[in-house]
Amino acid sequence: MQKKNKPLLFDPFTTRENNQKLLKQKAIVVWLTGLSGSGKTTLANALQHFLLQNGHITKLIDGDELRSTLNKDLNYTQQHRTENIRRAAEVAKLFLDSGVITCCAFITPTEELRTLSKTIIGENDYVEIYVKCSLEECEKRDVKGLYKKARKGDLINFTGINAPFEVPEHPALVVETQHQTIQECLTQIYDLVRLRISVK
Ligand code: ADP
Helix, strand or coil, X not given: CCCCCCCCCXXXXXXXXXXXXXXXXXCCEEEEECCCCCCHHHHHHHHHHHHHHCCCCEEEEEHHHHXXXXXXXXXXXXHHHHHHHHHHHHHHHHHHCCCCEEEEECCCCCHHHHHHHHHHXXXXXXXXXXXXXXXXXXXXXXXXXXXXXXXXXXXXXXXXXXXCCCCCCCCCEEEECCCCCHHHHHHXXXXXXXXXXXXX
C-alpha cells in the first residue's frame, strides 16, 4: 500500500527569498577593490570570520585563489582581466542568489571592470569598498614578493607598476589600511553592511 505524502513543513522551492528567510539574513556582495597588498584578502577574511561568528552564512571569493583554479587559463591582458572579473562576478551572483553574503577580493583596477562586476551582480546588491593604500606602502609590504619581481621586469602588466590602477569613483566606503588598524577597517565595513544584511 502506498504511503500518503505528509504535508511539507517548509516551502520546497529554493528561491533566494526562501533561503534568506531560512538563513535569517539578506544577501549582498561586498566587493573589495585595491592594489595588490593593500589588504583586500586580510579584510575579506576578517569580515567573513566576524560574520560567521555572528551567525551569518558567508562565502569568500579571493582573486588569487580563483586565478589558480577556475581562472588558471587567464593572463593579465585587458581582455583576460575582463574575463577574470566577469567569471568572478558570475560566481558571486550564484552565491548571492542562494542567499549567501559574499565577500570578493579582487584588484579590479579600472572603472570599466568595476562597472562590469556591478552590472552582473546588480546595483542594489553590490557594495563596493575601496581598500586604499599607497603604492609605496604596498610595495614595502610586498606580501607576495610580486612588486620586487615586477620592478625587476619579470612580471608584465602588474597593477601599479606597469599597468594602471584607477582610483574608484563611487565606492560605498573607503578604508585606509595605511593609517587604520585591521580592526578599525573591519568596524567601518561592518557598520556599513550591518543594516544591509539584517532581516529586521
Ligand atoms: P591584498 O589581498 O590586497 O593583495 P593582503 O591582504 O594579502 O593584500 O595583504 C595585506 C597586508 O597588509 C597583510 O600583511 C596585512 O597584515 C597588512 N595590513 C596592515 N594593516 C592592514 C589593515 N588595516 N587592513 C588590512 N591589511 C593590513
